[in-house]
Amino acid sequence: MNRVNLFLLNFLDVIFFIICVTFKILVYGRHLETGYIKTESLFIPTIASVIIIVSISFIFKTKVRSKMLYILNIIISSFIVSDLIYFRYFKDIISLPVLISGFQLGAVKSSVADLMNFKDFLYFFDVIFIVPFINKCVRSRKTDISISYRISVLVVLLFLGVLTDFKSFYNLSKEQPRLLSTMYNKVYITRKLGILNYHCLDIYNSISANITKLAPISKEKVDTIDDFMDKNKSDNKNLKGSVKGKNLIMIQVEALQEFVINASINGQEITPNLNRWVKRSEYFDNFYYQVAAGGTSDAEFMTNNSMYPAPAGAVYFLYSGNKFQAMPENFKNNGYSTAAFHGFRENFWNRDIMYKRFGFDDFYGEKSYRQDESIGLGLSDKSFLNQSLVKLNNMKSPYYAFLITLTSHFPYDAVDKYGNFDVGNLKGSLIGNYLQAIHYTDEQLGMFLDKLDENGTLKNSVVMLYGDHYAIPKDKEQQLFKFLNMSSTSDVNWEKLQKVPLLIHFPDESVKGVNNTYGGEMDIYLTVCNLFDLPGKDMFGKDLFNPNSQRIIFRNGSFIDKNYYYSSQDDVYYNVKTGKRIPENSSLKKDEEDVLNQLGYSDYILKHDAIDKLDK
Incomplete structure (x- = not known):
């Protein structure tokens, strides 16, 4: 019993962080739930991502660790609230490029304020009223944990977290092969992987995209886009x-x-x-x-x-x-x-x-x-x-x-x-x-x-x-x-x-x-x-x-025409006239691929400033 009490006292900040942050993310996930993707499926990738963060904190001694987790709790809570406000209006998840141009919100502050809800700030309740008390208890401990013990815990937690998280990423990549690299459907990624994994992936892809811009333009890619453009022309009669x-x-x-x-x-x-x-x-x-x-x-x-x-x-x-x-x-x-x-x-x-x-x-x-x-x-x-x-x-x-x-x-x-x-x-x-x-x-x-x-x-x-x-x-x-x-x-x-x-x-x-x-x-x-x-x-x-064509393509990969509507955020097809869900078939799957190709062609032209390279 003494060992259990000692363990709880030594790691109270860690235990509370894991429980509280996981709970916050799952509660946030309910705002994105549509009935086809249940919040419960978020638990595994969410707990895995939280454990990865916690594992890194074991590099530091107890007092520094508790401060680090406290700051991370505030940052994660801030992201959750920001995402909630953004989602209410745009029905999308905030991303790094949006944050970079976020100063534009200054001119429409009344719009942002109108989207806020007092309940949103309950996400900060723990960091104001509970965490400071817990950290005080943890820091009051006279003894500190040895470096060898901390590294052992770090390695074990990191291994478990990465292995579990990798499985979630892998499953999503098999289900939607181009989703993780193109980020064309941020809501779906967040529903499947959780907010922490989404934002890490967003930062990685944003940095990667900027590096990719520096790569030479692919003649093969330009020829493919040219071929599409030629086929896309109307007869203009x-x-x-x-x-x-x-x-x-x-x-x-x-x-x-x-x-x-x-x-x-x-x-x-x-x-x-x-x-x-x-x-x-x-x-x-x-x-x-x-x-x-x-x-x-x-x-x-x-x-x-x-x-x-x-x-x-x-x-x-x-x-x-x-x-x-x-x-x-x-x-x-x-x-x-x-x-x-x-x-x-x-x-x-x-x-x-x-x-x-x-x-x-x-x-x-x-x-x-x-x-x-x-x-x-x-x-x-x-x-x-x-x-x-x-x-x-x-x-x-x-x-x-x-x-x-x-x-x-x-x-x-x-x-x-x-x-x-x-x-x-x-x-x-x-x-x-x-x-x-x-x-x-x-x-x-x-x-x-x-x-x-x-x-x-x-x-x-x-x-x-x-x-x-x-x-x-x-x-x-x-x-x-x-x-x-x-x-x-x-x-x-x-x-x-x-x-x-x-x-x-x-x-x-x-x-x-x-x-x-x-x-x-x-x-x-x-x-x-x-x-x-x-x-x-x-x-x-x-x-x-x-x-x-009568198809209208939306930025997130959804599309609609007079017969069908495909919701990429739920990965569901509908009959437009009856409103009923319909099973995927080879023709609809091909339409989905064509949609993603078009979005990819447009992105490629923008990223590489390649509009004047077409038809050359």
Whole structure:
């Protein structure tokens, strides 16, 4: 009994660390559980990773060891809380590239604060109230453990931890052979290996990727990508060059989702102006956002380049020194003047650098606008669009103008400035605040488009308007399902709600109607190339008027078309029409491989700055 008591006293800090940190990670894992991957399966890789950390602490004497474990407990708890907050909004796990560009959160601190939950900070309860007492007891011991004993314990624990952890890594690598190297599905990795293993793997792969950038470009790889690009081309029979020489006004609307179009609340249309313009345009009702961690910047990148966003972090930061074959440069090479318009800070998302890389002649940012009315994050959509109208009128035709709105940005908390749109019993909820915000933006867009119509601009211009990404985070999905009176809250139904509107208004409304083609933001650039008769090579998207595929690929390896939806985070296939799970077959497995190949090709081009090496 004395030996047991002595052992407990000598290793109380270690025992508590193993139990408490393992418990925290398993509790955190429940936030990622979907019903297909149980939290219980996390126990083995979690306890293994914790034991590996503990084993290393035995290098040090008792007092230093207890301090080290205390600091590690704080760090791990901080990562858990950060991951929880990040997951609530992005439905993804935070990564090293995201942390590197994390200073961007300073401008959207209200958004981050809104995602926080008081319960999150219970993860720090032990480090504040329990661990200091335990460490005091451990440090009060007069005798210390011999170096030989510590090394023996270190070797045994390290061996057991590594051996057990290796088995988990090996099993996952056999199940998803490319997952551990590409990190295309961070949530799935975390669900299978635990948060500690995920973050260690993320750091390793981030460092490895930077080293890989220095390697020479593989001619064989470039030839493979070239071959794919050639096969990916559309035939461009429909509407080829139909608006050649016209202006293009492209409007990216903050957090505009498709479910508000033609929807009402309390007898009031939520977006009456967009509803009206939908009828005057070609409207795509199966159009999806495809953004990743770069959010709005990913949407801009895809629509102007037809390349996939980065698997972690944002292209706008990670690859700001790359060459691109972007839409503005393409227009400029064909005699167009080009400009981007956004009423927020020029350096936010690195726009001041990236827009030059894309070939914009001018970028009208915060300093180019009178900051006469602020709503939410910055300049109101009303002031922004009115001032942009003046700038548009001064542009030399033909031109490409790219406008990005701001007011309808999460968390939609400027309700006192959105107007008097009555959302009834939804008042004060996130969905209610969003409906008020998007109703306000709809009003400003309606006035802007009407003015373009009245001054004759639309007679010589094409207007493309689309939403950049989702408005309602998944942790608020029940609010959305309730608003839409949806009884089935399946994964497929949630995915179907991740649509954003795309409308294309043609001069004299020569083309209009509802288009059921499945598409996404990757497809806008090639569609523009067809309509305006611009060169369109080395792109991953498709022409929406001449689709060679109806598949939409998401950054995490999931994909959807009119028949199937594959959820990579659960490794499950669904029938889109019935919503039922279906077994994997050789055809679906091939589709999954094709998806991963495309994502890999895009990543390779970005990592090696290889866009100008294609077709050489």
